[in-house]
Amino acid sequence: MLKPGKENEASDALEMSMAAVAAAMSDPSRMKMLCALMDGRAWTATELSAVAEIASSTASAHLTRLVNARLITCLSQGRHRYYRLAGQPIAGLIETLMGVSWQSVTPPTSRTPHHLRAARSCYDHLAGELAVHIYDFMTQAGWLTPDGSSLTDVGRVNLAQMGIFITPHPRRKACCACLDWSERRFHLGGEAGAALFQHCLSSGWLTRVPGFREVSVTAKGRRAFSQHFAIHSLAQN
Known part of the structure; x- marks a missing residue:
């Protein structure tokens, strides 16, 4: 003491x-x-x-x-x-600061640029409308615990079937609910969020826009997000 x-x-x-x-x-x-x-x-x-x-x-x-x-x-x-x-803690700090700053300069109706609001990278995981929809699906389907702090056995099995495997003992949080600054709702962070984002990129579901945080959903990605996460209303890029 x-x-x-x-x-x-x-x-x-x-x-x-x-x-x-x-x-x-x-x-x-x-x-x-x-x-x-x-x-x-x-x-x-x-x-x-x-x-x-x-x-x-x-x-x-x-x-x-x-x-x-x-x-x-x-x-x-x-x-x-x-x-x-x-590291991720610094990215989280900046993302939170962005959200606070937008609140101070915008009315309740978001003026966040649409291309960033739809889908963007948040350091090593996915953010924006798409990420929020994925998180909502995972919660409702029982892939996540109610507080979003960990994957359930059902969630691990379903991710593994997609080819996404979570490290048994990661050095960071295995899973966490991150408040999305443009949507004011949660998206998936932690080791699981990073693994999901990397899988989306390597599988060709998403492509990066060079020099920007924006990511684009491919035709293959639209089919995959519809199949795996019941997201059927993604716009054509």
Whole structure:
């Protein structure tokens, strides 16, 4: 048990750390970079400077600030350096901040761009209307526990039949309900959400739109989502 003085020191350290994270995210250029990295891929400094519409030298300083705040990581491969988000908790923080920000600038009727509202990546899992419909189906069909915190045996069997296998002892949450910022309803996160999204991509059900978080549903995907999740009203891309 910490002594009173030690408790105060721990509290101060936590609050200072929170303030440092907030400060690192407070610049619009840095936020543009973080939002771009929400597609789950690694970007070069040149690509991120273009997204933020700033000079390369300025982008370098911003990226250093984000690395120091542990919001992103830098990966070196040969002569190239790539940047990506520091993990799912950071992606969750940004997604939540997006939702709070949209609430402050829009009326109750969502003005979220339709292409992002329909289907998009949320770091390593699927978000948007499509993801919400999948989550609703899985809940109603008994694939998930009522709170969305884990898969049921029925859910594991059905995912396995699709070729989606969940790691028995993942280092992150096996399954969780993520509040979708554009729909204000839940979509599937955690290890199961990531595995489902990767399967959709590798199976050709979804394709990424280069340089954006938007994903498109293919004709094969429309058939698959209708067959597996009873989703019959996906628009033609």
